[in-house]
Amino acid sequence: MGWIRIKNMVFHTFNGVLSEEKKLGQRLEVDVELNFPIEKQVLHDDLNETVNYAAVYQAVEAFIQTHNYNLIESLANRVADTVLAKYSQIQTIKVRIRKYAVPINGIFDHVEIEVEKQNA
Template identity: 30%
Template sequence: MDCLHVRGIRAYGYIGVFPEEQVLGQWFEVDLTLWLDLAPAGQSDRLDQTYDYSTMIPRVQHLIQTSRVKLVETLAETIAADILEQASLHQVRVMLIKRPSIPNFDGSIAVDITRPRGSD
């Protein structure tokens, strides 16, 4: 199966276990992998034969900006479900990255989930 990768979707959100994360917020970044058949688009050169990812980017940003959950796992599941609901994809991979405010830690954490399209 073919894949379409969308990297570096960024938005500011208020997700976190700690009260200051829910008040002050922080930046989140999302990388997506979308599984679909790209052959029809490759042969026809027509946008309607593939997935128009430009419509998904603002949706993901909106979910980050408006979700009020504690866990990044919950946000990743929400993003995956929304994308699968809106698009004809075989499956989606969501990698959600944040840089938590933890003393003496300058790194990032990432949640990486892959979800198949449910049976209709």
């Protein structure tokens, strides 16, 4: 099984629990990993045989820019559902979201969540 990875997509969003997050927004970084049988499906050097990662990027961007959630866990779940619904050849998707502006009294780089889903 092959993987397509789109790493470090950066979006300014208005996701979060706090009113400041909803008002000012913040930067989120998103990784998407797509698992499907590249070895069996991509035989003729034809874009129609694979998953167009430019189109996946656009789908992720459009969803993230038009949906706001309290939890980045919810956002990751819905991004995964959206991509899986568009691309039936994807068997597994992993979505990682990193959030840097987290209201925790401590020293750390970021919080990252990951979800993994299978296509039905």
